[in-house]
Amino acid sequence: MPVTFFAVGMGMMGLTLALRAGEASFALGHTVSLGVLVLSVAMLAGVAVAYLAKGLRYPHMLAEEWQHPVKIAFFPAISISLLLLATSLLEVVPAVAEPLWLFATLLQGALALAVISAWIGHRPFQTQMMTPAWFIPAVGNVIVPLAGAQLGYIELSWLFFSGGLIFWVVLLTLVMNRLMFHDPMPGKMVPTLMILVAPPAVAFTAWLRLSGETGSFGHFLLSAAYVFALLVTTQALKLRRLPFALSWWALSFPIAALAIASFGYAHKAGSAAHQWIGAGLLALLVCVVALLIVRTAMAIRAGTICVPE
Secondary structure, three states: OOHHHHHHHHHHHHHHHHHHHHHHHOOOOOHHHHHHHHHHHHHHHHHHHHHHHHHHHOHHHHHHHHHOOOHHHHOHHHHHHHHHHHHHHOOOOHHHHHHHHHHHHHHHHHHHHHHHHHHOOOOOOOHHHOOHHHHHHHHHHHHHHHHHHHHOOHHHHHHHHHHHHHHHHHHHHHHHHHHHHOOOOOHHHHHHHHHHHHHHHHHHHHHHHHHOOOHHHHHHHHHHHHHHHHHHHOOHHHHHHOOOOHHHHHHHHHHHHHHHHHHHHHHHHOOHHHHHHHHHHHHHHHHHHHHHHHHHHHHHHHOOOOOOO
16 A cells, blocks of 8 residues: 555545535535545545554555655645545534644644655755656645635645745746656656646635635636646647556546636636536546546456555
8 A cells, every 4th residue: 555545535535625616616415525525535544544554564665655756745645635634524524624624734734844854855866756746745735725714724824825835836847847858757657747737726726715816816826727737638648558557546636626726716706617617627527536446446456556666
C-alpha cells in the first residue's frame, strides 16, 4: 500500500464536494452526494488502516517512500483527504467537522513544512525527478480555507492560502521548465499533468470563501484553471497508450476542483454558462471516477498495482 493510494481519497472526496455543489446549483436534494460521502469515507478509512498497518509492520518501507523524490510529494495527500472530509462533513456533522479540520490543518502544516524542508535541504534532486505531483503540498494549503473560513478561522485560513499561492507560483515555474526543456516524463507520470489545473481551481473557491466575491483576482484564478485544463486536454491522447497505474487517480481531484469552481462562479455571478460548464465537468468526473474504481479493482485483483518499482 504506497502513500500514492491517498490520491484515491482526494479523488473521492473531490467527487463528493463536486456532487454537492452540482446539487446546490440545480436545487436538487443531497441524497446522491451523501451516498458518495459514505462510500468515500469507507474507501479513505480502508486506505488509512492499510497504510497505518504498513507503517507499523514495515517502517523502513515508509522511510523509503519519504526518501523517494516523487512519492514524498504525496504525503500531504493524507492531510488533504482529511481536510476535504472535514469540508464534506461541515453541513452534515459540524460537531465532527471542526475538530477534524483543526487536526487536518495542523497535519497539513507539518507535512508541507517537512516536505519543503526536504526539498531545500541537502538532498540531490535532479530535474527529471520533478513532476506536477510536487504541487500537492501547495494545493493542500489552499484547501484549508474551504472549511476554515466558514468555521471562523479567518486569519489561519489566510495564512495557508497565502503560503499555498506563493509556492504554486514558484513550483509552476520549475515544473514548466522541466516539461519544456528536459526529457518527457515517464509514461506512468503523464496523468499527473492534470494536477496543473488544481491549484488555481481550488484557490478560486478558497478566494470566494475568504473574500465573498469573485473580483479581478478571482477571475484570474478561474481563467488560469481553464487555461491549464485546455492545455492538459492537448495531451489526453497519450493516456490511451499507457498502462493503468495509481497515478491515473491524479485525473480526478483537479476535475472536481474545476467543477466546484465553475459552480461557485455561476452562483456568485449568475452565469448560466458557467453552471453548464460545471455540469459538464461533473458528468466527466463521474465517468472518470467510475472508470478509475473499476481499473483499480482489476489491478488489485491481478496483483499489478502494489508492486516494487
